[in-house]
Amino acid sequence: MKTSIHLENKITSKPSRYGLKYHIKTFGCQMNEHDSEKIAGMFQKDGMIKSNEIDNSDVLFINTCTIRENADDKLYGTLGQLKKWKDENPNRKLLVGGCAAQKDKYLVRERAPWVDVVLGTHNTNDIINLLNQSEDWGPVTEILEETTNIESETSPVRESSINAFVTIQIGCNNSCTFCIVPSVRGVEISRRPSDIVNEIERLSHEGVKEITLLGQNVNSYGRDLMINNKRRPYFTELLYKIHDIEGIERIRFTSPHPKDFKEETLIAVSELPKVVNQIHIPLQSGSNKILSAMHRGYNQKRFIEKIDMIKSIITDASISTDIIVGFPGESHIDFEETMKVVNYAEFDLIYMFKFSPRPGTVASDYQDKFVKKDIIDDRFMSLKNRQTEISEFRYARFVGSTQKMLIEKPSKKDERILTGRIEGGHIVNLESNKYGIGDLVNVKIVDSTPFFLKATA
């Protein structure tokens, strides 16, 4: 169902904006980053050239996110500042899309009428058409309630020539109370396996060595498709298919949901050498009370069983997680339950977040249970300090071993140092002049910190 202007007449033969400069400002997650890569592809197909600066650009796309409590203030603050940018040259075009635009719908237009195009998360593939419409008829807002076309006709412009994100699924059928995704990205929609495989084959021909399969809940991939006359999760089979693609050396995936992790997927990870032994399994909290308030669909015992299953099936698995500290109602005892799981699982890496109410989520209404900021800060520091100790010995286990490293780029601080990652996802700094970007090489790990490894060739 559409809630705004329905544009029946799609203009596709409009002369392109050949030679104009575009800039994309992206907030938020990997999904948004990849959407921006796709939009860059559409802009370039339209003849535009990438600009690294807003001031120097003719077309500016703001890809918004709702992840933080004050994201709305920041968005409208940014749009306020951009009025000057528009006023300096009325021919400039300002476009706003992403999760905040999807959530706020007409509010963006009301609060920033100088924006030329407001579009949602379900119609990013239509961005050039909407830009054309705005040139013909003035500012346009089009927010759809569901995705009608998941496939883009244009190849994304990727930030790296070595690694590429590949979306396998959009949306989410879960209802975690801290998360805005289900309301702004809709229900799960899986891409067809053949479309995914074709895209990865094309990437392989272009020289990409490592792909990351992206979705909000990758391990439920395919349960909305009818494959071989059945509706069921098809993620494991997809891994086997992708593994056969020549030229692709590494396959990563993110994010799986703990409740949907199946033994067969972990067996595939252990059997398929190109699928890395890095497993990201988001815990969020170790307390049963908080997990239930979050609507996560598992408890501490089930989560620990998944950790045991991962460790028993995958040799030397590198396990990472997400934890939210200070979810409404979290007591000291609840936090200790989280620490219990952290100490048991010995994650290689934790992405830690302090709870902040995200507008539009269920948890943002739990004001009476909000935890005080100084308590959240203290708990966050305790978690950070403990994880640094754990990461220290988890990273140190590699010292003296030989690991396969994919070289990604020169270090920002020192051009003589090459950085990349080993299979487990750990960052490695390599001092060598023998190798170049994109090489997959055996390196000797000579030192470690809790955050990265050092290697020689």
Ligand code: SF4
């Ligand atoms: S699983 Fe939960 S946290 Fe992840 S996208 Fe879905 S609702 Fe959000």
